[in-house]
Each structure stands twice: as structure tokens, then as C-alpha cells.
Amino acid sequence: MTGLSRRFAVGMMCVVVLHGAVGSPARASDSSTDITTGMQALVDDAINHASPFIVRIETVGGVQPLDQLLATEDDDNPNQFRDNPGSNFMVADGPTTGIIYSADGFILTSSFNFVRDPSIVTVALSDGRQMTADIVARDRVRKLTLLKIDAADLPTPDWVPNEQIRPGQTAIAMGMGFGGSKPMASVGIVSAVNRMMGNAIQTDAKLSPANYGGPLLDSSGYVLGICVPMAQRPGELAGIEFYDAGVGFAVPGKRVHEIVAELKEGKSFHRGWLGMTVDPKIEKGVAIKSSADPSPIRDAGALSGDWIVRINGQPIKHFGHLVKALYMVPAGERVNLQLLRGAEHIDVEVTLARSEELGPLPIEEEPFDPTKPVTEEETDSPQD
Amino acid sequence: MFGSAHVIAADTVATQPTVIELAERAEYARIAVVEKVAPSVVCIFDEDERGGGSGVIISPDGYGLTNFHVVEAMMETRSGFGGMSDGKLYPLQVLGIDPGGDVAMFKLTGRDPFPFSNLGDSDLVRVGDTAIAMGNPFLLSDDYTPTVTSGIVSGIHRYQYGSGDVLLYSDCIQVDTAINPGNSGGPLFNLAGEVIGINGRISVSMRGRVNVGMGYAITSNQIKPFIPGLRAGLLVEHGTIQATVRDRDAGVVFIELYEDGPAWNIGIRPGDVLLRFANQPIESANHFASVLGTLPGDWPVALSYRDASGEVHHKITRTEGVKIKTRKPYEPDGDVVARAVERVLRRFHDTLGKSIDIATDMRWKESHAAGESANDPIEYAVAASDASRLVWEPVDDNSGSVVVDRIDGELKATHNDAPLPLPMDLVFRARAFVQQRLVESDPQTSAGLFEHCGADALLDLDSNGQSHSTLLECLSASLDDHTTIRLGFDAAAGNLRRITVTDEPTREVAGITLADETGWPVDLDVESTLGRTAIRIVDRNMQDVDHHDDAPANTAKKVPTPAAKIFEDVANRVVKLTGARVGQSEGYGCGILISTNGLALTVDSGLLNSPNVRAHLYNGTPRQVELVHADRDLQLALIQLKPVEFSDTPEETHGKYPCFELNQTPSLTIGQPVFAGGNPFKVADKGEHISLSRGVYCGTTKLDATRGTQDFPYRGDVLVIDAITSAPGFAGGALVDGHGELLGLVGRGVESRFTYTQLNYAIPISVLSEFVANASNPATHESGTSTAKGRDVYHGIKFFELGYRSNPVYVERVRRGSPASRAGIRKDDLIIGANGRPIAKLEVLERIIDESEPGDVLELTVLRDDKVKKIRIELEEAK
Structure with missing residues (x-):
């Protein structure tokens, strides 16, 4: 069944449901007014369709994430915000959003909603019930979190198959974040279908902490994806700088199902590291300056002075390319590196590690110079 | 792209589509585009x-x-x-x-x-x-x-x-x-x-x-x-007329002019008032800059101005190019053939530019004739009105010539005898804007020369071989310095009669009336498929353009979209507030007119404390503003617009303002389209129109927010929207629904305490109308802050505090016999919600309790033994 006919089947159903209000035939003469009316009816129907499986999540306890606290202390850098957008964003403790993933009480939401590491999580269902929830597992890379509540026979959503998602189609983001008992809606379009290494679709619907973790719906109320903050860099809050700016992301159904299968088994995903530093003075190319012991890059046999020329086949022309190649790869996953040592190309396979698994870096030869400004590369350099 | 939309229509129903189907088709049309x-x-x-x-x-x-x-x-x-x-x-x-x-x-x-x-x-x-x-x-x-x-x-x-x-x-x-x-x-x-x-x-x-x-x-x-x-790889220049203008009470006034500049040379002097420029009435200095900035250098432009004696002049001049400084001398870099073609086009331009001069101002021609040939970079352009070869142009590096021929009425370009992949660039399109009047081709005289292409009188000539060749005759003929192109407009029949060539600035050629009823030629643009080239003939009689602007055909130009209709309504009812200084920068904002005699609603801001606040109506007319009433808690203000005496003309009488209706209760559905009108970033100056943004109504919530580091006093309902209205200057604007009915007033920029994000919202119309009712009631008028804190409440709970206020709210002790005790609150209960609002820290709960009155019910959501309970406490008066 094509997306077209499925959508129209739903559309025709809507007409029946809403006949009294908007089902009257449109006159061709004022069709643009009717389209507006029709859009309103369509969106209203989609929202009604989705509301039963949208939940409100409340958390108690926790603090601002550490990197935020550190970032906001960097008062010396007047361009801090420009250089590192989102770095001054404080995470609030208001209600957040999730959706029922399965009838037996699994709730899917965004890891953004738990960056404060709250001690207590509750879930309020659309029927008014509110109960405590356990965090089953978190994916800090794709920004998803799976919760479990003690409930059964819950309403579940329908997902739009990935191959049917098309740029330009209507996208409705739903969220509880501004308070109130009913979810709020923000409407936009699908901006792109393949972003963040295939982990996200992009939308211009206004996404923010008000709907992270909530569903992105099509105009039939089917779920296109789960709204999450994302940017092409690592970090749990990466992407928060884009809130409400018309650049939003949602993890689409296909990816969600793959990830949830692992989350259900209690497997969490963490940021993956190579465990090396690079020379910030080198502008073209990426050369290994030093590596932690142990670290994935060292264990793969890479030496200081080696150039990383390709990752998974993609050319690496500068440090930004390296970040882009790895920010979506969680610890435990493998990447193929092509190293250049002298004139020799060496292909190695590296399994990224969690930061806790990295050993210490060798002592830096250069003494620390407090007067020297810290460049982005240097602050970033231990990351990968 | 509409093909797929038609497919959908065929697939579904042969009967009238429902509005939902129309909406779905619109969505699919968008996807297809x-x-x-x-x-x-x-x-x-x-x-x-x-x-x-x-x-x-x-x-x-x-x-x-x-x-x-x-x-x-x-x-x-x-x-x-x-x-x-x-x-x-x-x-x-x-x-x-x-x-x-x-x-x-x-x-x-x-x-x-x-x-x-x-x-x-x-x-x-x-x-x-x-x-x-x-x-x-x-x-x-x-x-x-x-x-x-x-x-x-x-x-x-x-x-x-x-x-x-x-x-x-x-x-x-x-x-x-x-x-x-x-x-x-x-x-x-x-x-x-x-x-x-x-x-x-x-x-x-x-x-x-x-x-x-x-x-x-x-x-x-x-x-x-x-x-x-x-x-062609060139560094292209924009035009200037070597004059500066400023907004003055008299209008847009010339301040400084360079002698021998384009403005000076047609007689403009400092103090003269600019009325029209490039066929547009000029509303502000900003507007003039805006229009001028679109013109290339060396470009003919018509303008009207009023001199010190009050006389109005209509003139045509030619812009000078604004030289751009580059770090290194600019080296043209592009396709050499394209560059040759560009010179061909320039040749057309220059020739026609001169033809304007002939038609209008002989002195202009004389002053330029001498320098013209020296400045002319093209020495090889050849054209003959009776030849099939229109022009040839040597290419820079001796790699041959570009030749443009007319063959069977079609324009063909070759390079070294090989067909040029650029001939489409030279397929000229002529468009004549006949003062926005419907024009039909005249079969007798022009034999289908013009096809009218819509109500805006756009004449598209390249779709028809016949008209094409006729146009080319004109173009080739025009390459003679002493010819000009005229469009004939038959005023009686309302028809465009003829496009032709003359070597005299007369209105009669070959027995055909060339002039329109005013006697002047109308715009003629010549375009390549890549865009308009530099050929224009413009109407120099500005008064009559005005006249034609008001022609009924003008309004039928384009069927207005619903949004366009809404925009008109909103734009007329929102006033732009300016003039005050807030800190370093000029303050600005908006207000909405709510009565025909000039009452307007806006937000309560420091802007209103300034003695010289002005409200600009949609047409730029300034009004002084008097504060009638302000409410700090609602963050609303009622203002009265008053005429500004020194600048008001007699006909700008007071009263009869277009206004919004406050006494209605619009229906609201989550997700419905809404429009916000305001003046973010003061993008609109004086008579320039306000900005319109579209979004949806997201939902209603109680505001709990901060502005800067301050608590934002308004705690009532707000309509959350997903159009961005938190930008500076939007506050005080109008939020309307898809029919243009007022829904609320765009609120001041705040940060939501729920999300720590900028909130886009409006104060609902119910709050507005109550505020206006109270403002006219002297009793409440005096009190100013209407919700002053009343009596303290008593609940009997002692909360666990560790000196750090962000702790979870545990109950440390419950006083025996207190309201909390009777309701069933126990020691060690964790309070996670109050009155439907999540409570993650004590200060939020304290604020809710502070705002309660004795007798109110405080509904607490409590976590006890991993279970969520709701407990209602009837608050008593504190003793």
C-alpha cells in the first residue's frame, strides 16, 4: 500500500468523524479558504488520533548537567555563546513528553529529559493515571530513553514506514512541556529524510524542550519519529541551540525500533571515543598527537604522527570531518580508519570506547600556558 | 508539479472534494513542488x-x-x-x-x-x-x-x-x-x-x-x-543618483547632492522633496534606499520631485555605478563567450538608454554624447534594422566571434559558426506593463503581436514566433542612436495598439497612434531567459501613473489568498510604536487599535514612559500617545492616540480608526492556523507595513516565566503559538485566527520556567476585554495593581529544607489538626505536583501557596511508597 492511498484512507475516515464540522463539500471558488479550514481539520484529527498515546513525564531531583555548569563558568570568553551555541542553556525541570511504545508499559522518550539525572520519574497517562516509572536504558547518542511503567493494555501508536516519509509533507510535533494536561502542537513540514547518519529526519516544526521526547506526527496522526535535540557534534545537549529555530530532528520509526530492541534489554548507549588528541595547529588534515593508554586508537596500532585520512570510507580533511564521522557512533561500535604513516596507507578497524574505559593521556610536553587562549580544537581534542 | 495533484483527484472522488481532501491535495502539491x-x-x-x-x-x-x-x-x-x-x-x-x-x-x-x-x-x-x-x-x-x-x-x-x-x-x-x-x-x-x-x-x-x-x-x-x-564574470555595480535624502515633516527631502551627479543634473537641489522614484511613490527615506538599491548602475530611472516653489517636476535620469572597492583589482572571470554575449546585451541597453534621452530631455543627451563613445567599451557592435545579422562580437582571446543572427524570425547565436549553447539567453522576452491595465492584442494593427498574459498586463512575446520577429525588428532598429521604441496605447479602446520604431519623438508614426492617452510611452522590459537585460522605456508622466494605480483592474490583479486578506485587516489595525529610548537603543513596539476613536492596547513597558512616544498608523501617519491606564500585573496598557499637531494635514482628521473587536469569544482548536502581526526588529519604518507571521495555536497554559532576571508578574492564561513572536518589537502586536478575528495580544518576551526557552504567546482576548473594562472604571483604575496580595494561608506542613532550595519537596512534619493533617498528608511524603503543576523544587510550591487565598483548595500530587496520590487540602487563614 502506498503512502498516498493509506493517507487517503485515513483522510476519508476523518470526513466521517468530522462531518458535522467540516465535511461539507468545498466550492471551487474559495478553495484556498477551504484548504485552510481543511488543514485545521486535518491537524485536529491527527492530534486527536495521537493524544491517547502521548504521556507527560515529571521528574524530581537532579542537577544541571556538569558540562553545562562548566560551560557557564567560562566568563572570560566574551564570544562563548557564539563559539559554542547552546552552552549557556540551563535545563529546566518542567514536565516533559513521551509516548507509549508498547501496550505493556514501555514508554519511549528523549534522553534530554533526564540529563539532570533525576531521582524520581513519574508518567501521567492521557486517562489521568499517574505512576512512577523506571528508566530501563538510555541512548545518549541518539538521545532516546526507554521507561517502564506498571500498566497493561495501553494504546499504542502507528508508525509511518521510513520509505514513505517525504520532504515537504506536514509534520506535527506534540509536547507537554509548557504545562497543562493536554499536549500542545507545533506544525511544520518534513525538511529532510536522511540526517545525522541516517539516525534522524529533519523538520521545521518548532522543536524545543516543550516537545523533546514527544512524537512528530504526519497529518494522519501516524508517528514519523521521536523529537530529540541533535547537532553534528557529540554531547547530550547538542542541538539545544536550535530550539524553535526551524531546525529540528526526530528519530524515525525504523531506527527507533532497532534501538528500542536493545534498550529493552537494558543496554544503554554512550558516546564513543577514539582516545586521542590532535595538534590544533594543523589546519589541514588530522594527525594523531597523542593517545590514551589504553584507548581504541592505540589498541588498533595507530601511532603518534599518523594521519587519519578516512573514516568508514569518507575522506577526513580536517578535525571537523572527524567529529562529523564519529559523533553518531556509540561506544562499542566499530569504525574503519584509514591511516597514513609516511607514504603507507594502513586500514584498521577500531571499536570506540566509553570515556571511563580510556586510560590516562601521556603527560603533555608543552607546559600549560595560562595566557594562551584555549582553542576549540584543544578543548575538543580529548573527545575523540 | 500539479500533475500529481490531478492524479490524486482522479484517484479519489469524482464528486466535490471535502475540505480535508483539499487540504490533503494542498499537502501533496507541496510535496510535489x-x-x-x-x-x-x-x-x-x-x-x-x-x-x-x-x-x-x-x-x-x-x-x-x-x-x-x-x-x-x-x-x-x-x-x-x-x-x-x-x-x-x-x-x-x-x-x-x-x-x-x-x-x-x-x-x-x-x-x-x-x-x-x-x-x-x-x-x-x-x-x-x-x-x-x-x-x-x-x-x-x-x-x-x-x-x-x-x-x-x-x-x-x-x-x-x-x-x-x-x-x-x-x-x-x-x-x-x-x-x-x-x-x-x-x-x-x-x-x-x-x-x-x-x-x-x-x-x-x-x-x-x-x-x-x-x-x-x-x-x-x-x-x-x-x-x-x-x-560574464564581471563585478557588477549598483546605481546611485549621488544624493542623500532624509525623512522630514515635509516628506522625503533631498539633503546633499553631488554637483554633476544624476540628481543634480536634472535640476534637483537640496530641500526639494522626492515624490516618486522608479515608478513608485516614495514613502520614506528607507523606501527610497530600498528602491534605489535594486537598480544597476547606468540605468535609466524616472523620478518626480517638488521644488522649493512647490512645482512638481517629472524627470528621467540615469544612475551612476557605485564603485566597489576590492582588495585586489577585480579580474573578470567567466565564460568568454558569455562575456561577449553580455556585451551584446549591454549594447542593446546603451542604445535604448539613449533613446530614452532622445524622447525626454535633449540636454541630457548633449551632455552625455561627448563622453559616451569614449566610455563605450564596445567598438564592434553592429546592427542593421534591415539585416538578418543583428550583431557580432569578437571574443577576448582571439577565439572567434559571437554572431547573433535573425533566421526565420528566431534569434540564433553562433560561436565560430558552431551553434552556441547560449542562444536561449538571447531569446528576448518583452514585457510591457501598461500601467496595470488589462491589455488585449489588437488584431488589426499588430496581428497578434501581443498576447496578454494575465491581468497585470504582462505581455510575453517569446512564446510566439510572429511577435518575436516583430520585436526583434524593433530591437535591431533601436541599435541606431536616433531611434526609439514606443508602445501605443489606445485609450478609447483600452488596447495596446502597436510597438514600433521612430526616429522622432512624435506620437504619430505611419498613421498609427502610438501614445497612450497621456502621450507617453509605457514600460518596456526586455528579458533573456536568464533574466531581464538592461532595456527599459519608462513612463515619465508620473501623475498619470497614479491615476492608473487606482484603476479598478488593479485590484483584480491577483486573487488574494486568505493570508493576504488577513494581512490587510491586521496591518490596518496595528500601530507601530516608536520614539522612546530604552537604554542605548531606540525603543519600539506595537499596539492594536480597539476603538474607532483611537484607543489602542499594548503591553506595559518602559517605552510608554517616554514623553515622545509616537504611534504610526499603517500609512505612516504619526500620532502622539497618551497613557490611559496600565496594569503591571497583567502587563497591559491602554493608550489614546492623539493627532500630532504640527504635522497633521487638515484631511487627517481624528477618528474613524479601523479597529479590532474585543467583545467576542473566538473558538480555539489546538493546531489551528493563526497569524501574528507586529513590528519585530523595527523592520517596518513609518509607512512601511508591519510583519505577518503564520503559525498554529499550540495550546493554552498558565504563564510562569521570567523576563531577564526578573519574575514576570502575569500569571494568567496565555495562548501559546509556534510563530516566533519573542523577537524584540513584536510585543503589543495582534494574534488573529484564520478569518482575521482577534485572538489576543502578543505578549512581551519572556522565558518559560517550564523549559527555560523563549516563549511565543499572546494574552487572550478575554483578559484584554476585562482589562479594558476595568480601565474605564475609576474604582479599579486607582488601585493599579488589581491582584494585590490578600491574606496569608495556613496548611500546617513543614517542608524539609537543607538551605539549598532546589531540593525535592519532602514533608518533614505535619502539624496535628492542621488542614494538611486532616487531608492525610504524612511525614516523608514527597510532593511532586500542586494544582496540576509539577513541583520539582520548594520555591515553585511556595509561590503557588503564596498566590492562594484562604478557602482555596490546594491539590497536591504526592509520592508515597512509590505510588502517586492526589490529596486536596482546604487552606485556612493564617492566624
């Missing part, structure tokens, strides 16, 4: 693939447009990469640049043909039209598929300052479509998939360089005249 044009969008990268922007291909041979500021960093090598949605990177060469207007042309190689999009007519763009942007914001695209964002046109004829003479955005389109860094240079499409602009700029707030609902696109029509030069 996106699919059709997205392949023409380019992700531009510099050679290192570090930075970049966006672009759009406009011809199958790979020519594309972008911003100058996107390619500026590439000017050293003039090379980079262009990624397209086929997933491939193509080599990119930077061709001509327009630093003044922030436009550049590039060429991709490696594919034949390239998918491309056509340039649309941006003069047809109206506020409220859907505007779709594509590009590569934040360089997010790994597979080079563009990011597609949709919104509406918020404003037209906008002017955005540049730095000095460069990067000016004149007469640009303002959109609420999400445009972000990286979108620069990318196309703005209309719903027909035509490029109506090149996105290049956004207004940003304190949040940093992200979209806040204000993007600006350079119009396609502004770019068109420059395209031949850009394509």
Missing part, C-alpha cells in the same frame, strides 16, 4: 569543505546563483564544490559577483543537463504567500539533499542596511520561513516552484545566530538585470 525543485538546490562548500552555504542552479548548463558572502572566501581561487541531491559533489567555479547586492554567480561542471529552477516574477509576491526555502543550514546535509522549510512572506519591499556600499538588501522579501546560517545563497520558492528570491540574511536576537522568524531574500527581479554581467 519540493520533489521537483529540490534537485536544483546546491550545497556549496569551499575547497577545504570547511565552510559553505547554498545555491540554486538556474540553467541546464550549470549556472547558479548564490550570495556573494558565501563565495567571498573562495575568491582567491574562485573554486569550490557544489553538492547536489544526487549525492555527488561537482567542481564549482565562481563567476561574476555583486558585492553591493550580495549576489554571485557560479557554474558547476560535470553533469549535462543539470537540474535547474526558473526565476519567478518577484513583483507578484504578496504578504501571506507561502514561501519555501531550501539550502544547507548548519551544513547538516551529509547526502547533499537540501533542508526544506516552509513559511509565509512576512513583508515585501524591506530594506536591510549593509556595511557601507556592500551587502545591502534592498527591496527584499521578508519571510518567517526558517532561514539559518548555511541557508545563505539558497533559493526561496513560491508554490509554483519558481525562485522568487535568494535567501541571504536573518535578524538574530540575543540567542545567537539562529532563526527567530525573520529571514530576508534578495528578490529574483532585482537579480535579473545583473545576470548577464554576473554570467
Whole structure:
């Protein structure tokens, strides 16, 4: 069944449901007014369709994430915000959003909603019930979190198959974040279908902490994806700088199902590291300056002075390319590196590690110079 | 792209479609447009693939447009990469640049043909039209598929300052479509998939360089005249008339003029008032700058001004090019053949420019005749009205000549006897704007010469071989310095009669009446398929243009969209507040008119404390403002508009303001379309129109927010919307529904305590009408703060406090016999909610209790033994 006919089947159903209000035939003469009316009816129907499986999540306890606290202390850098957008964003403790993933009480939401590491999580269902929830597992890379509540026979959503998602189609983001008992809606379009290494679709619907973790719906109320903050860099809050700016992301159904299968088994995903530093003075190319012991890059046999020329086949022309190649790869996953040592190309396979698994870096030869400004590369350099 | 929409229609029902089906078709039409044009969008990268922007291909041979500021960093090598949605990177060469207007042309190689999009007519763009942007914001695209964002046109004829003479955005389109860094240079499409602009700029707030609902696109029509030069790899210049103007009470007044400049030479002196410029009545100095900025250098322009004696003059002059300073001398770099063609086009331009001179002002011709030949870079252009060979042009590096022939009425270009892949560039289109009047071809005299192309009297000649050849006769004939082109307009029949050539500025040629009823020729533009070239004949009788502007045909020009209708309603009822200084910068905001005698509602801000606040009506008429009543808790203010005595003309009598109705209860459905009208970033000056943004009504919530570091006093209901209204200057604007009915007043910029994000919201109409009712009641008028704190309440709970207020709210002790005790609150209960609001820290709960009255019920959500309980406490008065 094509997306077209499925959508129209739903559309025709809507007409029946809403006949009294908007089902009257449109006159061709004022069709643009009717389209507006029709859009309103369509969106209203989609929202009604989705509301039963949208939940409100409340958390108690926790603090601002550490990197935020550190970032906001960097008062010396007047361009801090420009250089590192989102770095001054404080995470609030208001209600957040999730959706029922399965009838037996699994709730899917965004890891953004738990960056404060709250001690207590509750879930309020659309029927008014509110109960405590356990965090089953978190994916800090794709920004998803799976919760479990003690409930059964819950309403579940329908997902739009990935191959049917098309740029330009209507996208409705739903969220509880501004308070109130009913979810709020923000409407936009699908901006792109393949972003963040295939982990996200992009939308211009206004996404923010008000709907992270909530569903992105099509105009039939089917779920296109789960709204999450994302940017092409690592970090749990990466992407928060884009809130409400018309650049939003949602993890689409296909990816969600793959990830949830692992989350259900209690497997969490963490940021993956190579465990090396690079020379910030080198502008073209990426050369290994030093590596932690142990670290994935060292264990793969890479030496200081080696150039990383390709990752998974993609050319690496500068440090930004390296970040882009790895920010979506969680610890435990493998990447193929092509190293250049002298004139020799060496292909190695590296399994990224969690930061806790990295050993210490060798002592830096250069003494620390407090007067020297810290460049982005240097602050970033231990990351990968 | 509408093909698929028709398929849908055929698939479903033969009967009348329902409104939902119409909406679905509209969605599918949008998807189809996106699919059709997205392949023409380019992700531009510099050679290192570090930075970049966006672009759009406009011809199958790979020519594309972008911003100058996107390619500026590439000017050293003039090379980079262009990624397209086929997933491939193509080599990119930077061709001509327009630093003044922030436009550049590039060429991709490696594919034949390239998918491309056509340039649309941006003069047809109206506020409220859907505007779709594509590009590569934040360089997010790994597979080079563009990011597609949709919104509406918020404003037209906008002017955005540049730095000095460069990067000016004149007469640009303002959109609420999400445009972000990286979108620069990318196309703005209309719903027909035509490029109506090149996105290049956004207004940003304190949040940093992200979209806040204000993007600006350079119009396609502004770019068109420059395209031949850009394509030829030149540094193209914008025009100036060597004069500055300022807004004065008398109007837009000339302040300084360079002697021998274009303005001076036609008799303008300091103090004269500019009335019209380039066929437009000039509303403000900003407006003049906006119109001027669209004109190339060396371009004929008509203007009207009033001199010190009060006499009105209508003149035509020619702009001078604004020289752009580049670090190194600019080396033209482009296709040499294209450059030759560009010179051909210039030749047409120059010749016709002179023909204007002949028709209007002999002195102008004399003063320029001497310098003309010396300045003329073209020495080889040849044209003969009776020859089939129109023009030939040697190419720079002895690689042959470009020859343009007329064969069977078609224009053919060859290069070294081989067909040139550019002949389409020389397929001229002539468009005549006959003062926006419906024009029909006159079968007797012009034998189908003109086809009328819509109600705006756009005459498109290239679709018809017959008319084409006739036009070319005119063009070739016009290459003689002493000829001119005239359009005949039969006033009695309302018909365009004839396009012809004359060597005398008479109105009678070969027995055919050439002149319109006023005796002057009308606009004639000549275009290549890539855009308009430099040929124009303009009406110099400005009074009669005014007359024609008011012609009934004008209103039937385009069926207004619902959004366009709403815009008219909103724009007339929102006033722009200016004049006060808030700190370092000029304060500004909005208000909405709520009575015919000039009462307006706005937000309570420091702006109103200034003695010289002005409210500008939609037409720019200023009014003094008197504060009638303000309520700090509601953050609302009622103001009275008063005439500004010294500048009011007698006919601007007081009263009969268009206004919103306050006493209605609009229905609200979550997700319904809403429109917000205001003046964010003071983008509209005086008579310039306000901005319109589209969004949806997200839902209603109680406001709990901060403004700066301060608590925001208003705690009532707000309508949350997803149009961005938190930008400075939007507050006090109108929020209306899809029928233009008022829903609320755009509130001041605040940060929600729930999310720590900027909230976009409006104060609902019910609160507004109650405020206005109270404002006219003297009893409440005096009290000022209506919800002053009453009596303290007693609940009997002692909360666990550790000196750190962000702790979870545990119950440390419950006083026996207290309301809390009776309700069943116990020691060690964790309070996680109160009155439906989540409670994560004590200060929030304390605020809720503080705002309660004795007798109120406090509904607490309590966590006990891992179970969530709801407990209702009846609050008592504290003793």
C-alpha cells in the first residue's frame, strides 16, 4: 500500500468523524479558504488520533548537567555563546513528553529529559493515571530513553514506514512541556529524510524542550519519529541551540525500533571515543598527537604522527570531518580508519570506547600556558 | 508539479472534494513542488569543505546563483564544490559577483543537463504567500539533499542596511520561513516552484545566530538585470543618483547632492522633496534606499520631485555605478563567450538608454554624447534594422566571434559558426506593463503581436514566433542612436495598439497612434531567459501613473489568498510604536487599535514612559500617545492616540480608526492556523507595513516565566503559538485566527520556567476585554495593581529544607489538626505536583501557596511508597 492511498484512507475516515464540522463539500471558488479550514481539520484529527498515546513525564531531583555548569563558568570568553551555541542553556525541570511504545508499559522518550539525572520519574497517562516509572536504558547518542511503567493494555501508536516519509509533507510535533494536561502542537513540514547518519529526519516544526521526547506526527496522526535535540557534534545537549529555530530532528520509526530492541534489554548507549588528541595547529588534515593508554586508537596500532585520512570510507580533511564521522557512533561500535604513516596507507578497524574505559593521556610536553587562549580544537581534542 | 495533484483527484472522488481532501491535495502539491525543485538546490562548500552555504542552479548548463558572502572566501581561487541531491559533489567555479547586492554567480561542471529552477516574477509576491526555502543550514546535509522549510512572506519591499556600499538588501522579501546560517545563497520558492528570491540574511536576537522568524531574500527581479554581467564574470555595480535624502515633516527631502551627479543634473537641489522614484511613490527615506538599491548602475530611472516653489517636476535620469572597492583589482572571470554575449546585451541597453534621452530631455543627451563613445567599451557592435545579422562580437582571446543572427524570425547565436549553447539567453522576452491595465492584442494593427498574459498586463512575446520577429525588428532598429521604441496605447479602446520604431519623438508614426492617452510611452522590459537585460522605456508622466494605480483592474490583479486578506485587516489595525529610548537603543513596539476613536492596547513597558512616544498608523501617519491606564500585573496598557499637531494635514482628521473587536469569544482548536502581526526588529519604518507571521495555536497554559532576571508578574492564561513572536518589537502586536478575528495580544518576551526557552504567546482576548473594562472604571483604575496580595494561608506542613532550595519537596512534619493533617498528608511524603503543576523544587510550591487565598483548595500530587496520590487540602487563614 502506498503512502498516498493509506493517507487517503485515513483522510476519508476523518470526513466521517468530522462531518458535522467540516465535511461539507468545498466550492471551487474559495478553495484556498477551504484548504485552510481543511488543514485545521486535518491537524485536529491527527492530534486527536495521537493524544491517547502521548504521556507527560515529571521528574524530581537532579542537577544541571556538569558540562553545562562548566560551560557557564567560562566568563572570560566574551564570544562563548557564539563559539559554542547552546552552552549557556540551563535545563529546566518542567514536565516533559513521551509516548507509549508498547501496550505493556514501555514508554519511549528523549534522553534530554533526564540529563539532570533525576531521582524520581513519574508518567501521567492521557486517562489521568499517574505512576512512577523506571528508566530501563538510555541512548545518549541518539538521545532516546526507554521507561517502564506498571500498566497493561495501553494504546499504542502507528508508525509511518521510513520509505514513505517525504520532504515537504506536514509534520506535527506534540509536547507537554509548557504545562497543562493536554499536549500542545507545533506544525511544520518534513525538511529532510536522511540526517545525522541516517539516525534522524529533519523538520521545521518548532522543536524545543516543550516537545523533546514527544512524537512528530504526519497529518494522519501516524508517528514519523521521536523529537530529540541533535547537532553534528557529540554531547547530550547538542542541538539545544536550535530550539524553535526551524531546525529540528526526530528519530524515525525504523531506527527507533532497532534501538528500542536493545534498550529493552537494558543496554544503554554512550558516546564513543577514539582516545586521542590532535595538534590544533594543523589546519589541514588530522594527525594523531597523542593517545590514551589504553584507548581504541592505540589498541588498533595507530601511532603518534599518523594521519587519519578516512573514516568508514569518507575522506577526513580536517578535525571537523572527524567529529562529523564519529559523533553518531556509540561506544562499542566499530569504525574503519584509514591511516597514513609516511607514504603507507594502513586500514584498521577500531571499536570506540566509553570515556571511563580510556586510560590516562601521556603527560603533555608543552607546559600549560595560562595566557594562551584555549582553542576549540584543544578543548575538543580529548573527545575523540 | 500539479500533475500529481490531478492524479490524486482522479484517484479519489469524482464528486466535490471535502475540505480535508483539499487540504490533503494542498499537502501533496507541496510535496510535489519540493520533489521537483529540490534537485536544483546546491550545497556549496569551499575547497577545504570547511565552510559553505547554498545555491540554486538556474540553467541546464550549470549556472547558479548564490550570495556573494558565501563565495567571498573562495575568491582567491574562485573554486569550490557544489553538492547536489544526487549525492555527488561537482567542481564549482565562481563567476561574476555583486558585492553591493550580495549576489554571485557560479557554474558547476560535470553533469549535462543539470537540474535547474526558473526565476519567478518577484513583483507578484504578496504578504501571506507561502514561501519555501531550501539550502544547507548548519551544513547538516551529509547526502547533499537540501533542508526544506516552509513559511509565509512576512513583508515585501524591506530594506536591510549593509556595511557601507556592500551587502545591502534592498527591496527584499521578508519571510518567517526558517532561514539559518548555511541557508545563505539558497533559493526561496513560491508554490509554483519558481525562485522568487535568494535567501541571504536573518535578524538574530540575543540567542545567537539562529532563526527567530525573520529571514530576508534578495528578490529574483532585482537579480535579473545583473545576470548577464554576473554570467560574464564581471563585478557588477549598483546605481546611485549621488544624493542623500532624509525623512522630514515635509516628506522625503533631498539633503546633499553631488554637483554633476544624476540628481543634480536634472535640476534637483537640496530641500526639494522626492515624490516618486522608479515608478513608485516614495514613502520614506528607507523606501527610497530600498528602491534605489535594486537598480544597476547606468540605468535609466524616472523620478518626480517638488521644488522649493512647490512645482512638481517629472524627470528621467540615469544612475551612476557605485564603485566597489576590492582588495585586489577585480579580474573578470567567466565564460568568454558569455562575456561577449553580455556585451551584446549591454549594447542593446546603451542604445535604448539613449533613446530614452532622445524622447525626454535633449540636454541630457548633449551632455552625455561627448563622453559616451569614449566610455563605450564596445567598438564592434553592429546592427542593421534591415539585416538578418543583428550583431557580432569578437571574443577576448582571439577565439572567434559571437554572431547573433535573425533566421526565420528566431534569434540564433553562433560561436565560430558552431551553434552556441547560449542562444536561449538571447531569446528576448518583452514585457510591457501598461500601467496595470488589462491589455488585449489588437488584431488589426499588430496581428497578434501581443498576447496578454494575465491581468497585470504582462505581455510575453517569446512564446510566439510572429511577435518575436516583430520585436526583434524593433530591437535591431533601436541599435541606431536616433531611434526609439514606443508602445501605443489606445485609450478609447483600452488596447495596446502597436510597438514600433521612430526616429522622432512624435506620437504619430505611419498613421498609427502610438501614445497612450497621456502621450507617453509605457514600460518596456526586455528579458533573456536568464533574466531581464538592461532595456527599459519608462513612463515619465508620473501623475498619470497614479491615476492608473487606482484603476479598478488593479485590484483584480491577483486573487488574494486568505493570508493576504488577513494581512490587510491586521496591518490596518496595528500601530507601530516608536520614539522612546530604552537604554542605548531606540525603543519600539506595537499596539492594536480597539476603538474607532483611537484607543489602542499594548503591553506595559518602559517605552510608554517616554514623553515622545509616537504611534504610526499603517500609512505612516504619526500620532502622539497618551497613557490611559496600565496594569503591571497583567502587563497591559491602554493608550489614546492623539493627532500630532504640527504635522497633521487638515484631511487627517481624528477618528474613524479601523479597529479590532474585543467583545467576542473566538473558538480555539489546538493546531489551528493563526497569524501574528507586529513590528519585530523595527523592520517596518513609518509607512512601511508591519510583519505577518503564520503559525498554529499550540495550546493554552498558565504563564510562569521570567523576563531577564526578573519574575514576570502575569500569571494568567496565555495562548501559546509556534510563530516566533519573542523577537524584540513584536510585543503589543495582534494574534488573529484564520478569518482575521482577534485572538489576543502578543505578549512581551519572556522565558518559560517550564523549559527555560523563549516563549511565543499572546494574552487572550478575554483578559484584554476585562482589562479594558476595568480601565474605564475609576474604582479599579486607582488601585493599579488589581491582584494585590490578600491574606496569608495556613496548611500546617513543614517542608524539609537543607538551605539549598532546589531540593525535592519532602514533608518533614505535619502539624496535628492542621488542614494538611486532616487531608492525610504524612511525614516523608514527597510532593511532586500542586494544582496540576509539577513541583520539582520548594520555591515553585511556595509561590503557588503564596498566590492562594484562604478557602482555596490546594491539590497536591504526592509520592508515597512509590505510588502517586492526589490529596486536596482546604487552606485556612493564617492566624
